[in-house]
Amino acid sequence: MIQRIAVVGAGSFGSALASVFATNGHEVTLLARRDSLIQEINQHHTNKQYLPGVSLHPAIFATSDEKHIANADLIVLVVPSHAMRETCERIAPLLQSKSKVKVAHATKGLEVGTMARMSTVILDSCPFLQEQNLAVLSGPSHAEEVSRELPTTLVVASASKSTAEYIQDMLMNRVLRVYTNPDVVGAELGGALKNIIALGCGISDGLGYGDNARAAIMTRGLVEISRLGIRLGAAFNTFSGLTGVGDLIVTCTSRHSRNWNAGYLLGQGFSLDDALQKVGMVVEGVRTTKVALAVANEVAVPMPIASAIGDILFNQKSPRLAVDELMSRTRTHEMEPFIQDATTGWMFP
Numbered sequence: 001m002i003q004r005i006a007v008v009g010a011g012s013f014g015s016a017l018a019s020v021f022a023t024n025g026h027e028v029t030l031l032a033r034r035d036s037l038i039q040e041i042n043q044h045h046t047n048k049q050y051l052p053g054v055s056l057h058p059a060i061f062a063t064s065d066e067k068h069i070a071n072a073d074l075i076v077l078v079v080p081s082h083a084m085r086e087t088c089e090r091i092a093p094l095l096q097s098k099s100k101v102k103v104a105h106a107t108k109g110l111e112v113g114t115m116a117r118m119s120t121v122i123l124d125s126c127p128f129l130q131e132q133n134l135a136v137l138s139g140p141s142h143a144e145e146v147s148r149e150l151p152t153t154l155v156v157a158s159a160s161k162s163t164a165e166y167i168q169d170m171l172m173n174r175v176l177r178v179y180t181n182p183d184v185v186g187a188e189l190g191g192a193l194k195n196i197i198a199l200g201c202g203i204s205d206g207l208g209y210g211d212n213a214r215a216a217i218m219t220r221g222l223v224e225i226s227r228l229g230i231r232l233g234a235a236f237n238t239f240s241g242l243t244g245v246g247d248l249i250v251t252c253t254s255r256h257s258r259n260w261n262a263g264y265l266l267g268q269g270f271s272l273d274d275a276l277q278k279v280g281m282v283v284e285g286v287r288t289t290k291v292a293l294a295v296a297n298e299v300a301v302p303m304p305i306a307s308a309i310g311d312i313l314f315n316q317k318s319p320r321l322a323v324d325e326l327m328s329r330t331r332t333h334e335m336e337p338f339i340q341d342a343t344t345g346w347m348f349p
Protein backbone atom coordinates (compact mmCIF):
# COMPACT_ATOMS: atom_id res chain seq x y z
CA MET A 1 0.00 0.00 0.00
CA ILE A 2 1.31 3.45 -0.85
CA GLN A 3 2.37 5.27 2.32
CA ARG A 4 3.07 8.97 2.95
CA ILE A 5 6.60 9.36 4.21
CA ALA A 6 8.24 12.50 5.57
CA VAL A 7 12.05 12.36 5.60
CA VAL A 8 13.49 15.06 7.86
CA GLY A 9 17.04 16.13 6.88
CA ALA A 10 18.11 16.55 3.25
CA GLY A 11 21.79 15.74 3.66
CA SER A 12 23.38 12.79 1.93
CA PHE A 13 21.59 9.98 3.74
CA GLY A 14 18.19 11.70 4.02
CA SER A 15 18.24 12.32 0.26
CA ALA A 16 19.32 8.74 -0.46
CA LEU A 17 16.59 7.25 1.74
CA ALA A 18 13.95 9.57 0.26
CA SER A 19 14.95 8.29 -3.17
CA VAL A 20 14.57 4.65 -2.09
CA PHE A 21 11.08 5.24 -0.66
CA ALA A 22 10.05 7.11 -3.83
CA THR A 23 11.49 4.36 -6.06
CA ASN A 24 9.35 1.89 -4.12
CA GLY A 25 6.26 3.92 -5.06
CA HIS A 26 5.63 5.81 -1.82
CA GLU A 27 4.65 9.47 -1.55
CA VAL A 28 7.77 11.20 -0.21
CA THR A 29 8.20 14.66 1.29
CA LEU A 30 11.80 15.64 2.02
CA LEU A 31 12.20 18.34 4.67
CA ALA A 32 15.12 20.64 3.90
CA ARG A 33 16.17 23.98 5.36
CA ARG A 34 17.67 25.94 2.46
CA ASP A 35 15.42 27.35 -0.28
CA SER A 36 18.14 26.87 -2.88
CA LEU A 37 18.35 23.15 -2.09
CA ILE A 38 14.56 22.79 -2.12
CA GLN A 39 14.44 24.33 -5.60
CA GLU A 40 17.32 22.16 -6.79
CA ILE A 41 15.64 18.95 -5.60
CA ASN A 42 12.21 19.84 -6.99
CA GLN A 43 13.42 21.22 -10.33
CA HIS A 44 16.58 19.24 -11.10
CA HIS A 45 16.20 16.18 -8.81
CA THR A 46 19.76 16.55 -7.56
CA ASN A 47 21.55 17.42 -4.33
CA LYS A 48 24.94 18.36 -5.75
CA GLN A 49 26.52 19.46 -2.49
CA TYR A 50 25.91 16.20 -0.64
CA LEU A 51 25.48 13.67 -3.48
CA PRO A 52 27.39 14.93 -6.49
CA GLY A 53 26.62 13.07 -9.73
CA VAL A 54 23.47 11.41 -8.34
CA SER A 55 19.96 11.67 -9.81
CA LEU A 56 17.32 11.57 -7.10
CA HIS A 57 13.89 10.10 -7.78
CA PRO A 58 11.84 12.82 -9.55
CA ALA A 59 8.75 12.20 -7.41
CA ILE A 60 10.41 13.48 -4.22
CA PHE A 61 8.76 16.69 -3.04
CA ALA A 62 11.17 18.90 -1.10
CA THR A 63 9.90 21.60 1.24
CA SER A 64 10.80 23.50 4.40
CA ASP A 65 7.18 23.52 5.53
CA GLU A 66 7.15 21.18 8.49
CA LYS A 67 3.33 21.04 8.47
CA HIS A 68 3.73 18.24 5.90
CA ILE A 69 5.07 16.07 8.69
CA ALA A 70 1.63 16.00 10.30
CA ASN A 71 0.14 14.12 7.33
CA ALA A 72 2.77 11.39 7.19
CA ASP A 73 2.24 7.71 7.99
CA LEU A 74 5.96 7.35 8.67
CA ILE A 75 8.46 10.01 9.73
CA VAL A 76 12.13 9.27 9.10
CA LEU A 77 14.58 11.48 10.99
CA VAL A 78 18.01 11.79 9.34
CA VAL A 79 19.47 14.86 11.01
CA PRO A 80 22.87 14.86 12.74
CA SER A 81 22.78 13.74 16.38
CA HIS A 82 23.49 17.26 17.68
CA ALA A 83 20.31 18.45 15.90
CA MET A 84 18.00 15.60 16.94
CA ARG A 85 16.61 17.14 20.14
CA GLU A 86 15.92 20.60 18.68
CA THR A 87 14.36 18.98 15.57
CA CYS A 88 12.07 16.74 17.65
CA GLU A 89 11.09 19.56 20.01
CA ARG A 90 10.21 21.72 16.99
CA ILE A 91 8.01 19.10 15.31
CA ALA A 92 6.47 17.76 18.54
CA PRO A 93 3.41 20.09 18.45
CA LEU A 94 2.61 18.81 14.93
CA LEU A 95 2.55 15.22 16.13
CA GLN A 96 0.82 15.58 19.47
CA SER A 97 -2.55 14.44 18.12
CA LYS A 98 -0.90 11.58 16.21
CA SER A 99 0.51 9.45 18.98
CA LYS A 100 0.29 6.34 16.77
CA VAL A 101 2.47 7.69 13.95
CA LYS A 102 5.51 5.53 13.18
CA VAL A 103 8.89 7.21 13.57
CA ALA A 104 12.26 5.88 12.42
CA HIS A 105 15.69 7.46 12.64
CA ALA A 106 18.97 6.74 10.86
CA THR A 107 21.21 8.94 13.00
CA LYS A 108 24.45 7.34 14.18
CA GLY A 109 25.52 9.34 17.20
CA LEU A 110 25.00 9.91 20.92
CA GLU A 111 23.85 13.16 22.55
CA VAL A 112 26.56 15.24 24.21
CA GLY A 113 25.62 16.15 27.80
CA THR A 114 22.89 13.57 28.38
CA MET A 115 24.94 10.72 26.78
CA ALA A 116 21.61 9.49 25.42
CA ARG A 117 20.94 7.26 22.42
CA MET A 118 18.83 8.85 19.71
CA SER A 119 15.64 6.87 20.46
CA THR A 120 15.82 8.17 24.03
CA VAL A 121 16.20 11.73 22.74
CA ILE A 122 13.17 11.25 20.45
CA LEU A 123 10.98 9.80 23.22
CA ASP A 124 12.16 12.50 25.68
CA SER A 125 11.21 15.32 23.36
CA CYS A 126 7.99 13.67 22.05
CA PRO A 127 6.78 11.81 25.18
CA PHE A 128 3.39 11.11 23.57
CA LEU A 129 5.04 8.81 20.98
CA GLN A 130 4.92 5.09 21.71
CA GLU A 131 8.13 3.10 21.89
CA GLN A 132 6.39 0.34 19.93
CA ASN A 133 6.09 2.72 16.98
CA LEU A 134 9.74 3.69 16.98
CA ALA A 135 12.46 2.10 14.85
CA VAL A 136 16.16 2.52 14.07
CA LEU A 137 17.67 2.16 10.61
CA SER A 138 21.27 1.09 10.64
CA GLY A 139 23.84 -1.09 8.88
CA PRO A 140 26.57 -0.64 6.25
CA SER A 141 24.98 1.87 3.93
CA HIS A 142 26.92 4.77 2.50
CA ALA A 143 24.53 7.26 0.91
CA GLU A 144 26.78 7.52 -2.16
CA GLU A 145 26.05 3.86 -2.97
CA VAL A 146 22.42 3.62 -1.78
CA SER A 147 21.53 6.58 -4.00
CA ARG A 148 23.22 4.89 -7.00
CA GLU A 149 21.22 1.72 -6.37
CA LEU A 150 24.28 -0.39 -5.61
CA PRO A 151 23.38 -3.54 -3.64
CA THR A 152 23.10 -2.70 0.06
CA THR A 153 21.79 -4.28 3.26
CA LEU A 154 20.14 -2.45 6.14
CA VAL A 155 18.71 -3.40 9.52
CA VAL A 156 15.51 -2.00 10.95
CA ALA A 157 15.50 -2.47 14.72
CA SER A 158 12.38 -1.97 16.80
CA ALA A 159 10.86 -3.21 20.03
CA SER A 160 7.83 -4.07 17.91
CA LYS A 161 8.12 -6.77 15.25
CA SER A 162 5.20 -5.32 13.31
CA THR A 163 6.75 -1.83 13.22
CA ALA A 164 10.05 -3.31 12.03
CA GLU A 165 8.28 -5.35 9.35
CA TYR A 166 6.19 -2.37 8.23
CA ILE A 167 9.37 -0.37 7.54
CA GLN A 168 11.22 -3.39 6.10
CA ASP A 169 8.37 -3.75 3.63
CA MET A 170 8.57 -0.10 2.56
CA LEU A 171 12.32 -0.11 2.01
CA MET A 172 13.09 -3.49 0.46
CA ASN A 173 13.64 -3.74 -3.27
CA ARG A 174 15.88 -5.59 -5.74
CA VAL A 175 18.99 -3.71 -4.60
CA LEU A 176 18.18 -3.09 -0.95
CA ARG A 177 17.80 -6.04 1.39
CA VAL A 178 16.48 -5.16 4.84
CA TYR A 179 16.66 -7.35 7.94
CA THR A 180 14.68 -6.84 11.15
CA ASN A 181 16.18 -7.02 14.65
CA PRO A 182 14.57 -6.42 18.08
CA ASP A 183 17.81 -5.01 19.58
CA VAL A 184 17.33 -1.24 19.40
CA VAL A 185 20.12 -0.56 21.92
CA GLY A 186 22.62 -2.69 20.00
CA ALA A 187 21.71 -1.22 16.62
CA GLU A 188 22.03 2.34 17.91
CA LEU A 189 25.26 1.76 19.81
CA GLY A 190 26.90 -0.27 17.03
CA GLY A 191 26.11 2.46 14.48
CA ALA A 192 27.35 5.27 16.71
CA LEU A 193 30.44 3.66 18.25
CA LYS A 194 31.93 2.29 15.02
CA ASN A 195 32.50 5.91 13.97
CA ILE A 196 35.16 6.24 16.68
CA ILE A 197 37.04 3.25 15.30
CA ALA A 198 36.74 4.59 11.74
CA LEU A 199 38.42 7.81 12.89
CA GLY A 200 41.22 5.63 14.32
CA CYS A 201 41.64 3.69 11.05
CA GLY A 202 41.77 6.96 9.13
CA ILE A 203 44.41 8.33 11.51
CA SER A 204 46.51 5.18 11.08
CA ASP A 205 46.19 5.30 7.28
CA GLY A 206 46.98 9.04 7.30
CA LEU A 207 50.15 8.33 9.27
CA GLY A 208 51.19 5.94 6.52
CA TYR A 209 50.74 2.79 8.61
CA GLY A 210 49.60 -0.29 6.75
CA ASP A 211 46.87 -2.88 6.41
CA ASN A 212 48.12 -4.76 9.48
CA ALA A 213 47.56 -1.71 11.69
CA ARG A 214 44.11 -1.04 10.20
CA ALA A 215 43.05 -4.66 10.75
CA ALA A 216 44.28 -4.47 14.35
CA ILE A 217 42.39 -1.25 15.06
CA MET A 218 39.21 -2.66 13.52
CA THR A 219 39.41 -5.94 15.44
CA ARG A 220 40.48 -4.60 18.81
CA GLY A 221 38.16 -1.63 18.27
CA LEU A 222 35.25 -4.03 17.80
CA VAL A 223 36.18 -5.68 21.11
CA GLU A 224 36.06 -2.29 22.84
CA ILE A 225 32.79 -1.11 21.39
CA SER A 226 31.10 -4.48 21.96
CA ARG A 227 32.32 -4.46 25.56
CA LEU A 228 30.77 -1.04 26.14
CA GLY A 229 27.63 -1.87 24.15
CA ILE A 230 26.95 -5.08 26.07
CA ARG A 231 27.54 -3.28 29.37
CA LEU A 232 24.89 -0.76 28.28
CA GLY A 233 22.33 -3.45 27.42
CA ALA A 234 23.04 -4.42 23.80
CA ALA A 235 22.86 -8.07 22.72
CA PHE A 236 26.28 -9.61 21.98
CA ASN A 237 25.07 -11.04 18.64
CA THR A 238 24.15 -7.61 17.32
CA PHE A 239 27.83 -6.62 17.30
CA SER A 240 28.64 -9.54 15.01
CA GLY A 241 25.86 -8.52 12.62
CA LEU A 242 25.32 -5.81 10.03
CA THR A 243 24.93 -2.98 12.53
CA GLY A 244 28.13 -4.03 14.31
CA VAL A 245 30.97 -5.57 12.36
CA GLY A 246 29.20 -4.89 9.02
CA ASP A 247 29.02 -1.16 9.55
CA LEU A 248 32.49 -1.14 11.12
CA ILE A 249 33.98 -2.71 7.97
CA VAL A 250 32.32 -0.27 5.59
CA THR A 251 33.16 2.81 7.63
CA CYS A 252 36.77 1.83 8.35
CA THR A 253 37.62 0.88 4.76
CA SER A 254 35.56 3.08 2.45
CA ARG A 255 36.72 6.19 0.65
CA HIS A 256 33.13 7.45 1.12
CA SER A 257 33.40 7.48 4.91
CA ARG A 258 33.26 10.91 6.49
CA ASN A 259 34.74 9.52 9.71
CA TRP A 260 37.62 7.69 8.00
CA ASN A 261 38.37 10.80 5.88
CA ALA A 262 38.44 13.08 8.92
CA GLY A 263 40.80 10.64 10.66
CA TYR A 264 43.01 10.43 7.57
CA LEU A 265 43.42 14.21 7.56
CA LEU A 266 44.28 14.18 11.27
CA GLY A 267 46.91 11.52 10.60
CA GLN A 268 48.29 13.71 7.83
CA GLY A 269 48.76 16.53 10.31
CA PHE A 270 45.65 18.68 9.82
CA SER A 271 44.03 20.20 12.92
CA LEU A 272 40.60 18.88 13.93
CA ASP A 273 38.87 22.09 12.78
CA ASP A 274 40.60 22.00 9.40
CA ALA A 275 39.87 18.30 8.95
CA LEU A 276 36.16 18.79 9.71
CA GLN A 277 35.95 21.75 7.39
CA LYS A 278 37.64 19.83 4.58
CA VAL A 279 35.23 16.88 4.95
CA GLY A 280 32.30 19.31 4.83
CA MET A 281 29.70 16.82 6.08
CA VAL A 282 28.74 15.61 9.52
CA VAL A 283 31.50 13.55 11.21
CA GLU A 284 29.54 11.91 14.03
CA GLY A 285 32.58 10.11 15.48
CA VAL A 286 34.04 13.26 17.03
CA ARG A 287 31.19 14.00 19.44
CA THR A 288 30.57 10.27 19.91
CA THR A 289 34.16 9.77 21.10
CA LYS A 290 33.61 12.37 23.80
CA VAL A 291 30.32 10.81 24.93
CA ALA A 292 31.55 7.20 24.74
CA LEU A 293 34.62 7.95 26.85
CA ALA A 294 32.49 9.66 29.49
CA VAL A 295 30.04 6.71 29.58
CA ALA A 296 32.87 4.14 29.59
CA ASN A 297 34.45 5.96 32.52
CA GLU A 298 31.14 5.93 34.39
CA VAL A 299 30.58 2.19 33.91
CA ALA A 300 34.30 1.29 34.25
CA VAL A 301 34.73 -0.25 30.80
CA PRO A 302 38.29 0.05 29.45
CA MET A 303 38.54 1.56 25.96
CA PRO A 304 42.23 2.11 25.21
CA ILE A 305 41.84 2.75 21.46
CA ALA A 306 38.96 5.18 21.95
CA SER A 307 40.93 6.92 24.72
CA ALA A 308 43.91 7.36 22.40
CA ILE A 309 41.61 8.79 19.73
CA GLY A 310 40.07 11.11 22.33
CA ASP A 311 43.56 12.36 23.25
CA ILE A 312 44.33 13.07 19.59
CA LEU A 313 40.99 14.83 19.04
CA PHE A 314 40.73 16.86 22.22
CA ASN A 315 44.11 16.95 23.96
CA GLN A 316 46.40 17.68 21.00
CA LYS A 317 48.27 14.41 21.45
CA SER A 318 50.43 13.58 18.45
CA PRO A 319 48.88 10.63 16.55
CA ARG A 320 52.29 8.92 16.27
CA LEU A 321 52.83 9.12 20.05
CA ALA A 322 49.30 7.79 20.65
CA VAL A 323 50.06 4.74 18.49
CA ASP A 324 53.42 4.18 20.25
CA GLU A 325 51.65 4.26 23.61
CA LEU A 326 48.96 1.82 22.46
CA MET A 327 51.61 -0.59 21.19
CA SER A 328 53.57 -0.52 24.45
CA ARG A 329 50.65 -1.15 26.82
CA THR A 330 51.07 -3.96 29.33
CA ARG A 331 50.92 -7.34 27.60
CA THR A 332 47.57 -9.10 27.91
CA HIS A 333 45.33 -11.94 26.67
CA GLU A 334 43.22 -11.64 23.58
CA MET A 335 39.98 -13.24 24.71
CA GLU A 336 37.68 -12.31 27.55
CA PRO A 337 36.02 -12.77 29.96
CA PHE A 338 38.73 -14.82 31.62
CA ILE A 339 38.61 -17.40 34.33
CA GLN A 340 41.79 -17.81 36.33
CA ASP A 341 43.15 -21.36 36.25
CA ALA A 342 44.53 -22.02 39.72
CA THR A 343 47.12 -24.60 38.63
CA THR A 344 48.70 -23.06 35.56
CA GLY A 345 47.96 -19.41 36.18
CA TRP A 346 46.65 -19.15 32.63
CA MET A 347 43.32 -17.53 31.97
CA PHE A 348 40.87 -19.28 29.67
CA PRO A 349 37.85 -17.86 27.93
Ligand SMILES: NC(=O)c1ccc[n+]([C@@H]2O[C@H](COP(=O)([O-])OP(=O)(O)OC[C@H]3O[C@@H](n4cnc5c(N)ncnc54)[C@H](O)[C@@H]3O)[C@@H](O)[C@H]2O)c1
Binding pocket: 009, 010, 011, 012, 013, 014, 033, 050, 078, 079, 080, 081, 082, 083, 087, 106, 107, 108, 109, 141, 142, 143, 144, 280, 281, 282, 284
Ligand atom coordinates in the same frame (compact mmCIF):
# COMPACT_ATOMS: atom_id res chain seq x y z
N1 LIG B 1 25.92 9.68 4.85
C1 LIG B 1 25.76 8.38 5.03
O1 LIG B 1 26.22 7.56 4.23
C2 LIG B 1 25.01 7.89 6.22
C3 LIG B 1 24.56 6.57 6.24
C4 LIG B 1 23.85 6.12 7.34
C5 LIG B 1 23.59 6.96 8.40
N2 LIG B 1 24.03 8.24 8.34
C6 LIG B 1 23.73 9.10 9.49
O2 LIG B 1 22.74 10.04 9.09
C7 LIG B 1 22.89 11.25 9.85
C8 LIG B 1 22.96 12.41 8.87
O3 LIG B 1 24.16 12.23 8.13
P1 LIG B 1 24.38 12.71 6.64
O4 LIG B 1 25.61 12.01 6.18
O5 LIG B 1 23.14 12.64 5.84
O6 LIG B 1 24.77 14.21 6.93
P2 LIG B 1 25.18 15.37 5.91
O7 LIG B 1 26.33 16.05 6.46
O8 LIG B 1 25.23 14.82 4.53
O9 LIG B 1 23.89 16.30 6.01
C9 LIG B 1 23.44 16.78 7.24
C10 LIG B 1 22.06 17.37 7.04
O10 LIG B 1 21.58 17.79 8.32
C11 LIG B 1 21.19 19.14 8.21
N3 LIG B 1 21.44 19.81 9.48
C12 LIG B 1 22.62 20.19 9.97
N4 LIG B 1 22.44 20.82 11.16
C13 LIG B 1 21.11 20.81 11.38
C14 LIG B 1 20.30 21.33 12.39
N5 LIG B 1 20.83 21.96 13.44
N6 LIG B 1 18.95 21.15 12.30
C15 LIG B 1 18.42 20.49 11.24
N7 LIG B 1 19.15 20.00 10.24
C16 LIG B 1 20.48 20.16 10.31
C17 LIG B 1 22.03 19.74 7.10
O11 LIG B 1 21.40 20.87 6.55
C18 LIG B 1 22.07 18.57 6.12
O12 LIG B 1 20.90 18.55 5.35
C19 LIG B 1 24.19 11.08 10.65
O13 LIG B 1 23.87 10.73 11.97
C20 LIG B 1 24.90 9.92 9.97
O14 LIG B 1 25.70 9.17 10.83
C21 LIG B 1 24.72 8.74 7.28
Ligand SMILES: O=P(O)(O)OC[C@H](O)CO
Binding pocket: 108, 139, 140, 141, 142, 195, 198, 247, 250, 251, 256, 257, 258, 259, 260, 282, 283, 284
Ligand atom coordinates in the same frame (compact mmCIF):
# COMPACT_ATOMS: atom_id res chain seq x y z
O1 LIG C 1 30.49 8.17 6.16
P1 LIG C 1 30.44 7.87 7.62
O2 LIG C 1 31.75 7.54 8.21
O3 LIG C 1 29.73 8.95 8.35
O4 LIG C 1 29.52 6.55 7.80
C1 LIG C 1 28.26 6.55 7.20
C2 LIG C 1 27.47 5.31 7.55
O5 LIG C 1 27.39 5.15 8.95
C3 LIG C 1 27.93 4.06 6.88
O6 LIG C 1 27.04 3.00 7.14
